[in-house]
Amino acid sequence: MTMTLTKEEVEKRVALLKRLKVTLAQQREKFQTYMKVLDAEKASIEAEAVDNLRAQVQMEEELVVDIHAIQRVIDPLEAVLHQAYQGSSDHEVTELRQSLDTLIHQVQEKSQENRSLLSRSMEAVSREIVRLRPQVRGRNPYAAHRPGTSMVDITT
Numbered sequence: 642m643t644m645t646l647t648k649e650e651v652e653k654r655v656a657l658l659k660r661l662k663v664t665l666a667q668q669r670e671k672f673q674t675y676m677k678v679l680d681a682e683k684a685s686i687e688a689e690a691v692d693n694l695r696a697q698v699q700m701e702e703e704l705v706v707d708i709h710a711i712q713r714v715i716d717p718l719e720a721v722l723h724q725a726y727q728g729s730s731d732h733e734v735t736e737l738r739q740s741l742d743t744l745i746h747q748v749q750e751k752s753q754e755n756r757s758l759l760s761r762s763m764e765a766v767s768r769e770i771v772r773l774r775p776q777v778r779g780r781n782p783y784a785a786h787r788p789g790t791s792m793v794d795i796t797t
Contacts, residue, residue: 665737
């Protein structure tokens with residue numbers, strides 16, 4: 642069964658495909674930036690640069706918000722494309738989607754690696770704090786309990 646499309650339908654499909662390609666490319670760029678931030682976070686964790694890490698985590702949070710916003714555009718576009726044009730696919734869109742999926746997987750792995758590295762670093766700091774904490778063994782017998790204030794009568 643061959644389906645012929647009118648000029649208007651072809652234009653709509655082309656516009657939809659262009660919009661989807663642009664949006665997928667934006668999403669890929671955001672994930673590439675996210676990978677760079679994760680690499681910088683790893684370096685900051687290893688160098689114990691807390692201020693740098695704090696700034697990078699803030700950037701990461703902003704990127705996640707942007708990624709979710711773009712994803713909210715991609716999902717309906719893909720749904721409309723699949724519903725309206727079943728069985729047809731664009732090679733560029735498929736490549737962009739595969740590239741994006743690979744990048745998402747890499748980001749998830751890098752994020753997990755950074756979480757475990759940060760967890761180990763926090764455990765080491767916690768052990769160091771415990772080690773540096775003075776050991777309390779009870780009261781010093783030579784330090785007798787003295788009242789804090791006393792009254793002296795100076796009237797004669």
